Amino acid sequence: MPLTAVLHPASPSAQRAAREQTAAAKAAPAVQEQELTAQQWFERGFAATNLDEQLRFYTEVIRLTPDYAEAFLKRGGVRRDKGDVEGARPSGSGSGDKFGSGIAGVSTTSITPSGSGVV
Numbered sequence: 001m002p003l004t005a006v007l008h009p010a011s012p013s014a015q016r017a018a019r020e021q022t023a024a025a026k027a028a029p030a031v032q033e034q035e036l037t038a039q040q041w042f043e044r045g046f047a048a049t050n051l052d053e054q055l056r057f058y059t060e061v062i063r064l065t066p067d068y069a070e071a072f073l074k075r076g077g078v079r080r081d082k083g084d085v086e087g088a089r090p091s092g093s094g095s096g097d098k099f100g101s102g103i104a105g106v107s108t109t110s111i112t113p114s115g116s117g118v119v
Helices: 012-027 038-047 051-064 069-081
Strands: none
Touching: 038 051, 038 069, 051 069
16 A cells, blocks of 8 residues: 555644644634725726626725726726616716716727727
8 A cells, every 4th residue: 555545643743733823813813805905906806707796896996996097997897798888887977986987988099009090
């Protein structure tokens, strides 16, 4: 029988270290989501694949940093992708957001690498 197939008990020092680490982990305060920075929330939104999660993350960025324009843009794109065209419109349509809810009022002409003016 190979040596790796046999269960070996942990050494007394390993058992002691495991107990100490377990006690320290139990005593440590839990990390609360509100402790995340706006940038960390933004990065979560960027990495998320679920539209509802993206919407929640970008909304949290805006709550923490109301002048984070890119978060408004991303949130508007998510709302558009979810089919909420009204929610994706800028603040002139009643959303109350400082920069609008997102993408509807943003021009994409002349922002192309080729200079064609069409994105």
